[in-house]
Amino acid sequence: xxxxxxxxxxxxxxxxxxxxxxxxxxxxxxxxxxxxxxxxxxxxxxxxxxxxxxxxxxxxxxxxxxxxxxxxxxxxxxxxxxxxxxxxxxxxxxxxxxxxxxxxxxxxxxxxxxxxxxxxxxxxxxxxxxxxxxxxxxxxxxxxxxxxxxxxxxxxxxxxxxxxxxxxxxxxxxxxxxxxxxxxxxxxxxxxxxxxxxxxxxxxxxxxxxx
Numbered sequence: 001x002x003x004x005x006x007x008x009x010x011x012x013x014x015x016x017x018x019x020x021x022x023x024x025x026x027x028x029x030x031x032x033x034x035x036x037x038x039x040x041x042x043x044x045x046x047x048x049x050x051x052x053x054x055x056x057x058x059x060x061x062x063x064x065x066x067x068x069x070x071x072x073x074x075x076x077x078x079x080x081x082x083x084x085x086x087x088x089x090x091x092x093x094x095x096x097x098x099x100x101x102x103x104x105x106x107x108x109x110x111x112x113x114x115x116x117x118x119x120x121x122x123x124x125x126x127x128x129x130x131x132x133x134x135x136x137x138x139x140x141x142x143x144x145x146x147x148x149x150x151x152x153x154x155x156x157x158x159x160x161x162x163x164x165x166x167x168x169x170x171x172x173x174x175x176x177x178x179x180x181x182x183x184x185x186x187x188x189x190x191x192x193x194x195x196x197x198x199x200x201x202x203x204x205x206x207x208x209x210x211x
Contacts, residue, residue, distance in 0.1 A: 001032060002026075002031070002032045003033050003034075004026075004032050004033070005034075005035045006035060006037075009044075009112070010038055011110070044112075045109055046107050046110075046143075047078050047109045047141055049073055049076040049141070049143070050076040050078050050141050052065075052073055053069055053074070053075055055084065055085045074144040074145075077093055077143075078109075078141055079094075079097070079106070079136055079140040079141060079142050080093065080094075081094055081136070094132070094136070097142045100120075101120035101121070101123070101125065101128040102120055102121040102145075103145050104120045104142055104143065104145060105117065105119050105120060105142070105143050105145055106118040106120070106131050106132065106140055106142055106143075107140065107141050107142075109139035109140060109141055113194060116140075117194075119145075121145065121191075122191060148167040148191075148193065149167070149168050150165045150167050151165065151166065151187075153165075153203075164189070165189075166187040167193055168185065168186075169185070169188075170183055170185045171186075182205070184202070184205075185204075185205045186200050186201070187201055187203055188200030188201070
């Protein structure tokens, strides 16, 4: 069986080549094994975090799953006119999002490279209101801000060694809910912390142990 390592996004593949493209038909027929296959699109959607953190789906989760979501998933909602829960209180989502700019971020549901993301604490009230209006008319999520740690990192600037603080985002690769097989680490001076958006770098991660 042939192996396909897909580097193109699924929606771009379909837009450019159509549902009848040889790649799509080969996957449908089981003639190839595709790394990061079509079903991984579900996790690419940022609204997947809204699905698990929204109180409307709480009854579908086990007590252990609820505890894991509460510990690891930031408060996330699809942007729409509705009431929801925040920190145990009922709120109107749109007025709440409007009035809590400095603790929230807006993200398009299906995009990448930092495109369309608005960090509330970095923009003015008027810019936030405009972004929120866009989020109402397009698929967007609103999410609680996660404060990232900063650490000193070396950089070679203008022919000299410079040590400066950079924000750190570490994403471990977890297998079978128990085994970590490495991690992706990004550092940046820009709070967006997205390498493709600029201002950031992927760096190697080392596990340092005593001999």
